Amino acid sequence: MVTHKKKPIQAFHVVEDGHVTSPKGFTAGGVHTGLRKAVLDFGWIHSEIPATAAGVYTLNSFQAAPLKLTKRHVDKIRKIQTIVVNSSNANSCTGEDGMKKAQATVELTAKEKNIDEHLVAVASTGIIGVPLPFGPIKKGISYLNDPLYQKVTNFERAILTTDIETKHVAVELEIDSKTITIGGAAKGSGMIHPNMATMLAFITTDAAVDNESLEYALKSATNRTFNMVTVDGDSSTNDMVLALANGIQENLLLTKTHPQWNEFLAGFQYVCEKLAKAIARDGEGATKLIEVEVLGAKTVKAAQAVAKSVVSSNLVKAAMYGSDANWGRIISAIGYSNQKIEPERVEISIGDTIVVEKGVGIPFDEAAVILTLVKDEVKLSIDLQQGSRSAKAWGCDLTYDYIRINSSYRL
Incomplete structure (x- = not known):
């Protein structure tokens, strides 16, 4: 560690x-x-x-x-x-x-x-x-x-x-x-x-x-x-x-x-x-603030890139709206961040619950994680375990109301 x-x-x-x-x-x-x-x-x-x-x-x-x-x-x-x-x-x-x-x-x-x-x-x-x-x-x-x-x-x-x-x-x-x-x-x-x-x-x-x-x-x-x-x-x-x-x-x-x-x-x-x-x-139609914290990166730039990749993912944002503990969407966004990740080191937590260790999903209490995901603030933590640099990014969930608001913005 x-x-x-x-x-x-x-x-x-x-x-x-x-x-x-x-x-x-x-x-x-x-x-x-x-x-x-x-x-x-x-x-x-x-x-x-x-x-x-x-x-x-x-x-x-x-x-x-x-x-x-x-x-x-x-x-x-x-x-x-x-x-x-x-x-x-x-x-x-x-x-x-x-x-x-x-x-x-x-x-x-x-x-x-x-x-x-x-x-x-x-x-x-x-x-x-x-x-x-x-x-x-x-x-x-x-x-x-x-x-x-x-x-x-x-x-x-x-x-x-x-x-x-x-x-x-x-x-x-x-x-x-x-x-x-x-x-x-x-x-x-x-x-x-x-x-x-x-x-x-x-x-x-x-x-x-x-x-x-x-x-x-x-x-x-x-x-x-x-x-x-x-x-x-x-x-x-x-x-x-x-x-x-x-x-x-x-x-x-x-x-x-x-x-x-x-x-x-x-x-x-x-x-x-x-x-x-x-x-x-206050994102349009948002119901939740999502914070993604990346730890253990080699550089701040790498940590920022991974954090932004995850918080920008429409699939992650949709999962957050549905309170779905689908960590596969998170790990996928980490993987396409264009950073040199070592998959076998990655650890992911939703709230206080670790759901991925060494790049592999582990058993977790899904009901407890859902109780975290239904809150209006959700924190996702990612430890790359490659260095000592960190970064945070913020976003919101993707909801039906976002489409409603932006389909009639000029009206």
């Missing part, structure tokens, strides 16, 4: 009902503009001062106009102060008209907030290929400074599409004797697959963080969290994670050489992981 590394001691604590505005200096809000029939559809996040910014973006070859423009702004000066987001319409595959409307959104937002245009990020989510109605966007921007609509819960609801639940979290930790907060909000429930997909996530912190180090933190956390989520195997055109650090707590600048860097990184990754798991849990 290969021994595995112990988890580091948690240096942060979770803020009860924490939000993207839990860090100091951030406000957020949202309104109904008419993009959707009756629910909030336009939201914003604003920092009192320009914040150090970093972003990661969908790998889909077709990238939407707002994403391209936001990436350009983040790359230009590494600072963002205001983010505006609309739901219902992705403003994707809309050609020159889409770019003009994204740029006009930036210009009007900058004017309303009295900031430089390059300090504005814009994001959109919704139907692809439909021209963006600009009247509602102008209406939404006109509310940016209205105190009646500065509610973080409004923002969380305004960015949703087929989501059922809002997704938010925050943690606190002590850095240089300063109370540092990291908050986050996200949307996403369908068209989700590793390598960024139909999801938007926003991470905020009142810590002072070096730009290069913030970018490292975001990419590192994304690789372990958002890129380890799958719902249906589809990747979209719009989606991104943006991180803002406004430095209002005036700690010593956090870099990878700061003595408490790893504590900050752990808190940052926790926020991303909680949002990623919330996205998987």
Whole structure:
């Protein structure tokens, strides 16, 4: 049996009902503009001062106009102060008209907030290929400074599409004797697959963080969290994670050489992981969150590949929906992960019950396993027994409701 590394001691604590505005200096809000029939559809996040910014973006070859423009702004000066987001319409595959409307959104937002245009990020989510109605966007921007609509819960609801639940979290930790907060909000429930997909996530912190180090933190956390989520195997055109650090707590600048860097990184990754798991849990039509943990891999990359292969398998997802302890589907997905597996070493557990040892099924209490599978959270553990590296991936079961939702998405 290969021994595995112990988890580091948690240096942060979770803020009860924490939000993207839990860090100091951030406000957020949202309104109904008419993009959707009756629910909030336009939201914003604003920092009192320009914040150090970093972003990661969908790998889909077709990238939407707002994403391209936001990436350009983040790359230009590494600072963002205001983010505006609309739901219902992705403003994707809309050609020159889409770019003009994204740029006009930036210009009007900058004017309303009295900031430089390059300090504005814009994001959109919704139907692809439909021209963006600009009247509602102008209406939404006109509310940016209205105190009646500065509610973080409004923002969380305004960015949703087929989501059922809002997704938010925050943690606190002590850095240089300063109370540092990291908050986050996200949307996403369908068209989700590793390598960024139909999801938007926003991470905020009142810590002072070096730009290069913030970018490292975001990419590192994304690789372990958002890129380890799958719902249906589809990747979209719009989606991104943006991180803002406004430095209002005036700690010593956090870099990878700061003595408490790893504590900050752990808190940052926790926020991303909680949002990623919330996205998987809220998968379209889903009834269960599935977590696949791979242990004993030679490399993290190998562990991630195996975990993603299993959690992405439609046969595994269907078995989870039916509470079927069919471990053959799990072992099959391990085998086609394109990793150098040694089958005679593999051990598989469903919940706390070992069902495969040395690559061979063993007798187990099926009734006990079914009691595990009927829960709304199911954990599958795979020990490759080849090394000391590990990874986790998250997904959901595949249900009849997924087809119902996606067969009439535009209606």
